[in-house]
Amino acid sequence: MSKQTLLEKLNKKMLACKKCALRATCQQVVPGEGSANAKILFIGEGPGKKEDELGRPFVGSAGKFLDEMLEIIKLKREDIYIANVVKCRPPENRDPLPQEATACWPWLLEQIKIIQPKLIVTLGRHSMERFLPNEKISQMHGTLVIKTIPEIGKQNFYTLYHPAAALYNGSMRETLIQDFKKIPKVLEKIEKPS
Numbered sequence: 101m102s103k104q105t106l107l108e109k110l111n112k113k114m115l116a117c118k119k120c121a122l123r124a125t126c127q128q129v130v131p132g133e134g135s136a137n138a139k140i141l142f143i144g145e146g147p148g149k150k151e152d153e154l155g156r157p158f159v160g161s162a163g164k165f166l167d168e169m170l171e172i173i174k175l176k177r178e179d180i181y182i183a184n185v186v187k188c189r190p191p192e193n194r195d196p197l198p199q200e201a202t203a204c205w206p207w208l209l210e211q212i213k214i215i216q217p218k219l220i221v222t223l224g225r226h227s228m229e230r231f232l233p234n235e236k237i238s239q240m241h242g243t244l245v246i247k248t249i250p251e252i253g254k255q256n257f258y259t260l261y262h263p264a265a266a267l268y269n270g271s272m273r274e275t276l277i278q279d280f281k282k283i284p285k286v287l288e289k290i291e292k293p294s
């Protein structure tokens with residue numbers, strides 16, 4: 101079965117998920133989107149208002165900023181895959197609770213197992229913490245980390261500040277853009293280690 105078909109099947113299951121309380125307050129589940137064959141999987145925190153309305157990840161102001169940065173490194177949304185730690189919008193855009201992130205974790209693991217990205221780019225602290233729980237984003241951003249995650253095996257991670265946090269913070273914004281620009285070189289290093 102193709103990766104695309106496997107993701108479609110998985111999305112159907114996610115749409116029917118009621119494993120945590122978020123499904124009762126959100127409008128719809130936002131499974132993620134992009135290429136099933138993507139080399140890079142971006143993982144955000146959770147859907148916001150706009151994402152909840154449209155059923156697509158990163159389509160609000162943070163999404164516009166993400167698109168701008170993708171353009172700088174000559175990537176399109178169709179070239180990558182974008183998912184979130186939680187697939188349902190937390191009310192009032194609050195942070196996902198640990199039990200919500202835990203309930204949604206098997207879905208994210210399934211997405212990773214199907215896509216098998218060369219690189220996972222975490223967007224923001226909550227996304228980073230799922231994989232690198234003892235690290236500080238202020239120290240980790242912009243560095244490639246290779247870590248074995250029991251359920252998925254050896255994986256490359258690259259941590260970025262969240263586009264929403266960086267949007268209106270001049271210095272964080274600049275740092276995020278500079279880190280983002282390094283993604284092609286990071287991928288090259290993974291694909292052709294010297």
Ligand code: URA
Nearest residue numbers: 144145146147157158
């Ligand atoms: N912020 C996120 O973390 N994810 C989205 O999908 C949108 C905004």
